[in-house]
Amino acid sequence: MPKTTEAPKPSGGHTADLESLTQQQAAWLIGKPTSWLRDRADLDGRRPDGKYNARDLVRAFLADEKSRLEPAEVPEPDLQAMVQTCGHLEDTHRSIGIQILESIQARFGAAGLARAGEILLRSLKWDHARWGDQPSHRPRPKLTEAEVRAKVLADLEERVADRLREEEERESRQLGRVVEQCPDCRRVLWVLEWRKMVPPAGYLIDEIECDDCLVKKFPPRLPA
Template sequence: MPTTRKASKPSSDTQRAVLRSLSQQVAAELIDRPAVWLRDNPHLAARTDGDRYNARELVANVLATQPPAELPDGMLEAVRQVVECVYPDGNRFDVALAVVESVEKRFGNAGLAAVGAALLRHLREWNELDPWRPPSLPSETEFVAEAVEKAKAESKERHRTLAEGWEATEAGRLVYVCPHCKRHRFGRSWNPPPIPTGYAEHEHTMTCDGCRSKGRL
């Protein structure tokens, strides 16, 4: 009984050689185009000597000329809003534009896809490092209690200020300060800052005689 001999498997070098020298029909089938497309686009066909085609170069050239995906309006609007939120560092839009345009000029749409992939990777990294968390809002009871404590503290501070002000007035240690030159009134004179130790500044200001004479009120 004759033995069946298995066909020998082509070597890797042989397979690479085949991919570097495809016929026009095989090359067209590889990229799902009619053969006439290869003839009409010689600048993309990666043709080698003898009207053969390099598969690797041909696929790369075709991918670089792929038009952008036609996103639905809703998805496109969401993408635009996301991109508008991701501002370049320091708002140097001219630098960002120059970099992306240089990638597009050299690699076409495949380069823009690489930019999109880099942006996606960046967003994923930042989301992992600093994921968004909804703010924790105080309960109604906590909110009311916090507001009451704040009002109490403000009232206490107000009463303390008033008490100190009246005490300073009674002792002759409350002074008015000019809002323009910052001099303080002391009896008949307006003295330069600082206010002497032990004296308090009145909560209202008063324009000094010198500033008033210059038309400042």
């Protein structure tokens, strides 16, 4: 029986073919028309000679597809809950936001997160256009009736104390019971003299720097 000879394998074998795909082969591999691949010259995997490296091309194609993921149709109640949470991204609301996003991710996958991210960005832009950057605030827990009464009473007492201080100050100024005291040397301006003394009882004190302390802080410049 005549002995048959084995056909020689192409140089480099199968790996060499995958590293040197034609444009038609590369387009078939990723399921796109040749024209699409020709217009996407920015994708990695294309060699200087116009051939394609299959591994690099597939990696670049998958990354590109992931970045262009179509958002899923997420139920509006889920999106509304996320929008409301977006306005209170403080300590007590971060866990709620995490729960909402994890729920969307579990039910709708990456496409659901893409949709959530789109709505979240729109919500932030909308709020910023209306309100700008607001100071941070922490939502307070609901108070009991007793706590509300105590708070109102404390606020009222503080307002009464402020009003009494205002009345005392007004009366002192009307009666001339006001002295000026230097905050640095603590001397008191009494009868047009800065004296080392304790301000008299019942007098309102205005803090004003004396002439000597001002000169020490801002010495006069001598003419050149």
